[in-house]
Amino acid sequence: MSDPKGFLKVRTRHEASNRPAGERIRDWKDVHAQSGFQPWTKEQAARCMDCGTPFCMTGCPLGNIIPDFNDLVRQGKWEEAYQRLSMTNNFPEVTGLICPAPCEQACVLGIHQPATMIKADEQTIIEQAWQYGYVRPMPPQRLTDMTVAIVGSGPAGLACAQQLTRAGHTVVVYERDEEIGGLMRYGIPSFKLDKHLIDRRVEQMEAEGTVFRTNTEIGKDIAWDELRSRYDAVVVAIGSGVPRDVPVPGRDLDGIHFAMEYLPDANRRCEGKDPIHGIDARGKKVVVIGGGDTGSDCLGTAIRQGATSVTVLQINPKEPSARPDNQPWPTYARLYQQTTSMEEGGTYEYNTDTVGFVGLDEVNANGRFNLDDTGLACGFVAGDTGHVTGVRVVDVHPDETGVRQRVSGTERIIDADLVLISTGFLHPDTDTLLDQLPVELDGRGNVARGRKFETSQDGVFVCGDAGRGQSLVVWAIAEGRSCASAVDCFFNGTTELPAPIMATQRPMALPRI
Structure with a gap:
């Protein structure tokens, strides 16, 4: 006690x-x-x-x-x-x-x-x-004749794989990148999550019997329907990879990238690999659109790369320091927390909306612009090309109904050589999946599933962000464990594997990403 x-x-x-x-x-x-x-x-x-x-x-x-x-x-x-x-x-x-x-x-x-x-x-x-050596491989005492393919090696896919391997099934994890880990490997910076933590777990899982196939993109290197024919069950754990864009005038200018193009490049450089997109913040004025955890990761990464300045734009107001009345204990309250990256420098601008991007020929003497009747920035010429030089922004505040309204007279331009869009994700990339192994989607574009993570295709399951939508690593691990239980039950009619959550279960209050 x-x-x-x-x-x-x-x-x-x-x-x-x-x-x-x-x-x-x-x-x-x-x-x-x-x-x-x-x-x-x-x-x-x-x-x-x-x-x-x-x-x-x-x-x-x-x-x-x-x-x-x-x-x-x-x-x-x-x-x-x-x-x-x-x-x-x-x-x-x-x-x-x-x-x-x-x-x-x-x-x-x-x-x-x-x-x-x-x-x-x-x-x-x-x-x-x-x-002290307490973490050891836990191979199964006996093997079944059931085989499982897991597509995606993020936390949901890895948790599902480890549980099913320990249950005695033959599990193969397919990953399109050259290393295992998904966003843990390529999305989260090394200063927050050292990659040797992933490596030692992969070694443990290999010793238990899990097989990993990297540089293999399902839908391209192996068709989804072919994969289903090879295995007794398939688990879709591809994450939520389609980013939410900022479709405003000037979006086609060079120098504007999604966070998940930028952060993987930095992680690849840290591991001695060539970047895919060649994005580097060194010597640049950086503007990050989106003030969540990913925006904070962009901030810390840009500072380490030697950016001359970093400004993070957040459309929401600054979070309160104390629990508000509408988020009572024990729900998750959205409170202000200074991340380690925020301690290192940069500027946060709250209640700030992005309404356009500025090219080389658009900056006027006073850095101001007008809004037309639709609320969009005037003066941008459609089809204009060149490199971004600034971000057009305006202050926003909620009205009495809670709807954000732009504040007249607050329009301004923030200088930028590099813009990083970090506004979250919409849904998984399911183009090849729908073409080759059609599954039903929910209203948000995620792979639809029942209470036990089953999709509309027999023997095909989904877990993690691909089915839940963008969420937290702890929910991904919980989903992977629960999905493993569902797959084991699909094989045997019963299971002893734990299922901490159901696919329909939601958090008491989901933190902002």
Whole structure:
């Protein structure tokens, strides 16, 4: 049992320190100065109240048994803590670093004190487990004659693959890129998620029997219907790859790119590979459209590349620092959190809408422009070519009904040599899938599925962002685990694999991406 007075003895939350900003922007290494076990780790874990109703577990889609592993951390029982954590989470080193921790916002202690450090405990447990050799391959005791193809090697695909491999099925993961990991590999910068964390998990999975096929694009190198004919089941875990565009005048100018063209280039350079798009922020004035996590990643990356300035535009107002009344505990509240990239420099402009891009011949003396009756910027010549030199913006504020309205007289131009669009994703890229193995889509363009992740095609399942829509890594892992349970049940009529969520389950409140 946990210390019943732990939260009374230790009332403050001790955050791990980061490396000085001036030091870390000169490299691509982990931003954290402290990770893993610290002198204060056990006493911080003792703050867990061991609630009769642990709402933290409700906030976590994986159903992590948080009070149990917190108490094991308090006692320094690392192997037992690892066993308890790994029962529900395949990749705690990932969630411990990049998950926004809905579990902590649901922590009962958080009603009147800073919440328990659940993320830090996860990260400490898994790092101690790797250090002491507790993380070992878990190959199945026997093999079945069932085969599964999983398309996509992001967190959903990898979690699904590991669960099905351990159940004894023959699993092959197909990845179109040259390395495994999906957006964990090519989307999230190395200073937030070191790629050796992915590599060591891939080695573990290979030792368990999972087979990986890289540089293989399903729909092009192998047709979807051919893949289905080869395997007893197919899992679609291709993510949500179609970006949301900013279709305003001047969009066809050079120097305007999606974030997921820019960030993979930077990650490829870090791994000694040639970039695909050749985008580099060095010596440029950068404007990032979109102020979520991906926009923050663009900011930190551009600073490290040597951008002369970085401005991040966010159409929404700055988040409140305290929980608002319309986002009550234990739901996930959209609160202001300064990311490590925001500590390193750059400027955020809130309540700012993009209404056009400026080319070489469009900047006038005062940098202002007029809006026509449709609210779009006047003066842009259709078909104009050249390189972007600025972003036309205007302030927006909600009216009494909550609808954003542009504020007259606030029009201005922000200088830019490089514009990065980071406004989220619409849906998965399903063109070849629909042509070769037609599945039904939902109203948002995602692959439609039933309660058990089944699509309209027999033996074809979908998990992660491809079916849910753009979401969080913790939801992707939960979906991968649940989808594995559904596939195993499809084979055997029953399953012992855990299913933490149903395909129709939604979070209490989804954080902004």
